[in-house]
Amino acid sequence: MALFEPFTQRSLVLRNRIAVSPMCQYSLPDGIPGDWHLAHLGSRAVGGAALVITEAAAVSPEGRISPADAGIWNQAQADAWRRIARFIRAQGAIAGTQLAHAGRKASTAEPWNGGKAVAAASGGWQPVAPSALAFSDDYPFPAELDEPGIAKVVADFRAAGLRALESGFELIELHAAHGYLLHQFLSPLSNRRSDRWGGSFENRTRLLRGVLSALREVWPDRLPLWLRISATDWAEGGWDIEQSIELARNVRELGVDLIDVSSGGLVPGVKIPVGPGYQVDFAARIRSEAGIATGAVGLITQPGQAEAIIAEGKADVVLLAREELRDPYWPRRAARELGVEIEVPLQYQRAW
Numbered sequence: 001m002a003l004f005e006p007f008t009q010r011s012l013v014l015r016n017r018i019a020v021s022p023m024c025q026y027s028l029p030d031g032i033p034g035d036w037h038l039a040h041l042g043s044r045a046v047g048g049a050a051l052v053i054t055e056a057a058a059v060s061p062e063g064r065i066s067p068a069d070a071g072i073w074n075q076a077q078a079d080a081w082r083r084i085a086r087f088i089r090a091q092g093a094i095a096g097t098q099l100a101h102a103g104r105k106a107s108t109a110e111p112w113n114g115g116k117a118v119a120a121a122s123g124g125w126q127p128v129a130p131s132a133l134a135f136s137d138d139y140p141f142p143a144e145l146d147e148p149g150i151a152k153v154v155a156d157f158r159a160a161g162l163r164a165l166e167s168g169f170e171l172i173e174l175h176a177a178h179g180y181l182l183h184q185f186l187s188p189l190s191n192r193r194s195d196r197w198g199g200s201f202e203n204r205t206r207l208l209r210g211v212l213s214a215l216r217e218v219w220p221d222r223l224p225l226w227l228r229i230s231a232t233d234w235a236e237g238g239w240d241i242e243q244s245i246e247l248a249r250n251v252r253e254l255g256v257d258l259i260d261v262s263s264g265g266l267v268p269g270v271k272i273p274v275g276p277g278y279q280v281d282f283a284a285r286i287r288s289e290a291g292i293a294t295g296a297v298g299l300i301t302q303p304g305q306a307e308a309i310i311a312e313g314k315a316d317v318v319l320l321a322r323e324e325l326r327d328p329y330w331p332r333r334a335a336r337e338l339g340v341e342i343e344v345p346l347q348y349q350r351a352w
Helices: 035-046 075-090 147-166 181-186 206-218 241-252 280-290 303-311 322-326 330-338 346-351
Strands: 007-009 012-014 018-020 051-058 094-100 171-176 225-230 258-262 293-297 317-320
Touching: 018 330, 035 051, 035 075, 051 075, 051 171, 075 094, 075 147, 094 147, 147 171, 147 206, 171 181, 171 206, 181 206, 181 225, 206 225, 206 241, 225 241, 241 258, 241 280, 258 280, 280 293, 303 317, 303 330, 317 322, 322 330
Parallel strands: 018 051, 018 317, 051 094, 094 171, 171 225, 225 258, 258 293, 293 317
Antiparallel strands: 007 012
């Protein structure tokens, strides 16, 4: 079965084509992961996934989505991630981390606390963005980044890449999707600049290309670097699949090994045709037309569905999010349903 064939990325061999997608837990004091994250992420590795990617780890305090977000901007956070990465690897999975900056979506409350702007008196801060445009009326008004601010963003991602390496992660995914800072620079709907960071496709992609180059300076050639993008904003005049394909061609030359293809998140209120595998065709087009490996994500829930995506060459890996929240042992269930024998921990063999 194609879903359980190994997948090689540089020096790493993923034991199958199933990855755990980054999923924010909004449960970290001072951005430091603890027992919850060891159990949460560790159980997905025990469950049989080939790759477990942490939730978005902010590269700076102002890059957090909420005050309870994960971080990787200081040594205490890096030290705490080390224990988790080590446990994931011990279960035969690859430990990956997603580096992120929320941009204008920062300083907002946890979803179960309303998800709206957090005032300074309650621990909020000043968000930054390519242009001084708020995501919505419920979100903070961002400050437009100046040249020193943009240089700091690049430096923060570079430093986070070094900390990720120190923490024992073997794969980085750079978050440029879902309306966060790098995506905000890509889309004309959120980037209204008239300087070298806005306007043309080359200018709007300049920051992302600079961050990727900075990461590749510190991230070893032997280790993969993935990029998550939103293939479309689902909004007229925004970022779209044609620009995504062109971006994929460009970043392939900068050392990106796989495009994790999601969509949306940049502007509120858009109509998205959500359904099983609704983003898979975007991954298939990027894979075919840009000549780069892709990951498919979005309402992939059934083993047969995941198998078909890989077997038909629409993507190289599938990334599961909510299905992995519902069932951390989904890969083991998928193997059983598809008639594939996979290694089972000694402690669990009597159940198989």
